[in-house]
Amino acid sequence: MLWYIGKRLLQSVLTLFIIITIVFSLLRLMPEEGYLGAAAEKMTPEQQEIILTNLGLRDPLLVQLGNFYMDLFKGELGTSVTYRTDVPVTTIISEKIMYSLLFGLGAVVMSLVIGVPLGILMAHMKGRWLDRLGTGYIVFVVAVPAAVYYIFIQMYVTDLFNLPLLFDEYNKMSWILPLTSMALAPTASYAMWMRRYMVDELNKDYIKLARAKGVKERTLMFRHVMRNAFIPMAQYLPATILFTITGSIYIESLYSIPGMGGLLVDAIQRQDNSVVQGLVLIFSSLGIIGLFLGDLAMALVDPRIKLGKGGSTR
Amino acid sequence: MGSNNEKPRILSIQNLIIKFKLRGQVLTAIRNISLDLYKGESLAIVGESGSGKSVLVKSIMGLLDKNGFIDQGQILYKDYDLAQFNTEKDWLRIRGKEIAMVTQDPMTSLNPLKTVGKQIEECVVLHQGLKGKEAYERTLKLLRDVGIGDVEKRYKQYPHEFSGGMRQRIVIAIAVACNPKILICDEPTTALDVTIQAQILQLLKNLQEMYGLTTIYITHDLGVVAKVADRIAVMYAGDIIEIGKTHEVFFDGKHPYTWALLSSLPQLGSKGEELYSIKGTPPNLFNEIKGDAFAPRNPYALNIDFVERPPFFKVTETHFAKTWLLHADAPKVVPPQSLQAFFEEGRRYAHE
Secondary structure, three states: OHHHHHHHHHHHHHHHHHHHHHHHHHHOOOOOHHHHHHHHHHOOHHHHHHHHHHOOOOOOHHHHHHHHHHHHHOOOOOEOOOOOOOOEHHHHHHHHHHHHHHHHHHHHHHHHHHHHHHHHHHHHOOOOHHHHHHHHHHHHHHHOOHHHHHHHHHHHHHHHHOOOOOOOOOOHHHHHHHHHHHHHHHHHHHHHHHHHHHHHHHOOHHHHHHHHOOOOHHHHHHHHHHHHHHHHHHHHHHHHHHHHHHOOHHHHHHOOOOOOHHHHHHHHHOOOHHHHHHHHHHHHHHHHHHHHHHHHHHHHHOOOOOOOOOOOOO | OOOOOOOOEEEEEEEEEEEEEEOOEEEEEEEEEEEEEEOOOEEEEEOOOOOOHHHHHHHHHOOOOOOEEEEEEEEEEOOEEHHHOOOHHHHHOOEOOOEEEEOOOOOOOOOOOOOHHHHHHHHHHHHHOOOHHHHHHHHHHHHHHOOOOOHHHHHOOOHHHOOHHHHHHHHHHHHHHOOOOEEEEEOOOOOOOHHHHHHHHHHHHHHHHHHOOEEEEEEOOHHHHHHHOOEEEEEEOOEEEEEEEHHHHHHHOOOHHHHHHHHOOHHHOOOOOOOOOOOOOOOOOOOOOOOOOOHHHOOOOOHHHHOOOOOOEEOOOOOEEOOHHHOOOOOOOOOOHHHHHHHHHHHHHHHO
8 A cells, every 4th residue: 555655656746847847848938028027118138138137037948947946845936027026936825825725625515515415316316306406407507608607696696695796805704605606516516426426336236136135225325335436436536626626716806806716817927937837836736636636545445456566457 | 836735835926917117118027927936945937038037036026127017916925915015114024034136147246345244244234133243253154155265364355356156156145144035046157157157056056955945046047957946937928838847847848838948958959950949039028918928939839829828737736837739629749859859868867
């Protein structure tokens, strides 16, 4: 087991380095005017050159990359170039990351708590009204673009329940709508998967044998079917959880939540390399951690995955 | 049908009709079957795919698919009429505890995420009322009983660590762990290779004696039947058309379908000649069947076979067949040449 974890961990770190290096290289391909900001036209070419040299952009590419990694190992992500000049990137991100994480985690918990039981119930009552209702909900959420029902919720539901239109840190009520909006889509997908895998399992021979040996339908559901249906879920869950946490750009701008979502777009537009690199590092770390956790969860719940030097077989 | 004075009756199916709703149509899968099962015997139900063998035994355990239902008839077991059962609570009194089942495909019949020990123990706890250490010990004993060695280690292993034959032994252990009175084996050897088949059949036979079980085998393999069954019921198109002691059906079969079935045994074919096969296809069960269901494929069919359904004609005290050929007014018809030799040989063998 430890061997397996170590191996996967090493793979993850390697992947992370590759991603960062690619992003670093791509950013260096962008036109240089962006670094000079609005004042570029008034500068002489010499002045421009001085600014660019000070930013370290005239060093050979490998040296730049080396410097970047040196800083990274010290836990520094550099200072912002244009977004908020000379403010450390860590400071900029840490001011915002809490909002994104809180909303993301809130939405994940909400969608799991509602989505998974909904899927189980739908599988249990396959073909009956609850199943149809749930399927309708899933189809709606998947088929209608998110922006449409996000705006709809903000426009009408605020009136309906007299909820605040914009996010306000000190007003707990203002958390409700953004959270609900964010949870809608993941709830649907958890319900859909759970239902699907449960139905798959219910049709298998071992369920017939369990029935024949006199296991109660309820015990059968909880002890046999649910756990087995969770295995394919276990693989997807961490990655989707992280997707939910990081994928809230639209909601954040809609309710003017001071989160991370808008920051990346801003930073790219202003060509603030160090901020972009910092954000990419965080997002890709989260993604890779998600995949790592997914594999780990699979290995923990499925005895058919053999761990050890033989590699994994199924 | 088929009285037997030595043993008491344990299960009695009377005038059972089972129908299925399918795509807006109604299909009659079991067409008025009556069958008695005697304590301690082993009965084999043979017939081709779609003849209703599985449906018949599933109805005994309340495991019919959702669109299937018992239209009329009774299934008497102890003081219950199983045909009237419709809640889960009713069936839980029967499933496992009284009637257990060995399923067909051992590769998919076990829960892949539970150790085999736990899967057997689930039955022990559920039906024998044992807990903890006692249940564990009983599970180990069951593993030993079905011929698995190194039981402590095997208890903790998962199904994927067992071979097909071993898994079938586990499935059998699960069925026996329920401590049932009746054991239904639904094609227990179909998914196994021939050498393993023989071992599994021997095991089932041993367990039957050890635990005093009454067994029902469902199979389309007459070779299996010959090895294990005391009695044979031949099914065709949802009806039992011949029933009797194994040697009676094998060596003195009366129904032309039984003849056809026996003639198509590869062992009976002579080298260089084409193996016998039954012409035509079984009737469509969506339509109402008039007369003898086998008549259209039956070279010996009489006119009445197309008009009126034959009743059971008594051959001996234990042997009955549903064919008009046994009627006193019917013309004398003898089984095909190749079969006669087989019958002759068999009878001689049976006498010795």
